[in-house]
Amino acid sequence: MKITVVFLGFLMVGSVATDQHKTQADNKTVALPPAHEQPCARDVQAVLRQLTASLAQQKVEMKVLQKENQEQSAKLKELEGQKTQVDKLKQQLQVRQVAFSASLLARGHGFTGPFHALTTLRFQRVITNVGKAYNPHTGVFTPPVRGVYHFEWYIGTPGGHRQPAGAVLYKNSEHIFLAYVHHTSHYGTSSNGATLLLEVGDVVFLRLWPNAKLFDNHNHHTTFSGHLLFTM
Known part of the structure; x- marks a missing residue:
């Protein structure tokens, strides 16, 4: 009986040891990645x-x-x-390039005037208008830049008429110079010129002298011209 008990005990111990070794081996296997x-x-x-x-x-x-x-x-x-x-x-x-030149009638021939009061003249046949400072619809020159400008105008009339020919240059409302002629016979002409210091916004134009008349035809006897001399 003692021998049998000892043998069974040995088997049990061996079995437990074997199970523990297997468990450790399994744990090691699980811990390592595939x-x-x-x-x-x-x-x-x-x-x-x-x-x-x-x-x-x-x-x-x-x-x-x-x-x-x-x-x-x-x-x-x-x-x-x-x-x-x-x-x-x-x-x-x-802006520094300003010049214009125009004659009184655009076509044909004839007289302008007389009128009892000063009347602004519209020079309609424009041959030069560099800078577009002259307006042929109003006859007014408007300086685009402050500077010194020079103007010239020529008038003509056949003789044998009672009325003289005359045109006066205006700067704004200021009477500057007059060109005037009265011939009882033959053809008569007159001219004048002026150099003006103008500001932007000033206006320059010609007015027909009261009770005077001007003549123009295809030869363009009556003209108005101006140009910028230098800026200021």
Whole structure:
């Protein structure tokens, strides 16, 4: 009986030891990752490194492009500024080029006047109007820039008429100079000129002298001209 009990006890101890060893072996097996998963993890890390390097390169390229864009924008602004300056210079040059010349009648022949009061003359046949400062519809010259201007006018009338020929230059409401002629026979002419300092907004025009009349035809005897000498 004692032998039997001892043998059973030995078997039980051996069995427990074997179970413990198996459990430890199982635990070790669970703790280790499967062999086929380890290469995949390394691949993912390699891909992440490549992506990180690619992103860094793209950031560098973006900074380079941003710098180039800034430089191009600065150059574009500089060119736009230069164009603006050129346009201003062109405009100033055009303003400094002012000249006109016109005759009294646009076509045909005949007299203008007489009238009892001073009457503004409209020189309708315009042959030169650089700067568009003279208006043939009103007969008024308006200076586009402050400066010194010179004006000339010529009048004519056939003789044998009671009425004289006369035209007076006005600056705004100021009587400047008069051209006047009265011939009882033959053809008569007269002329005059004036140099004026004008401001922007002034007006210059000719008025027919009261009870006078002017003659004009295809030869254009009666004319009005002016031009800018220099700016001030």
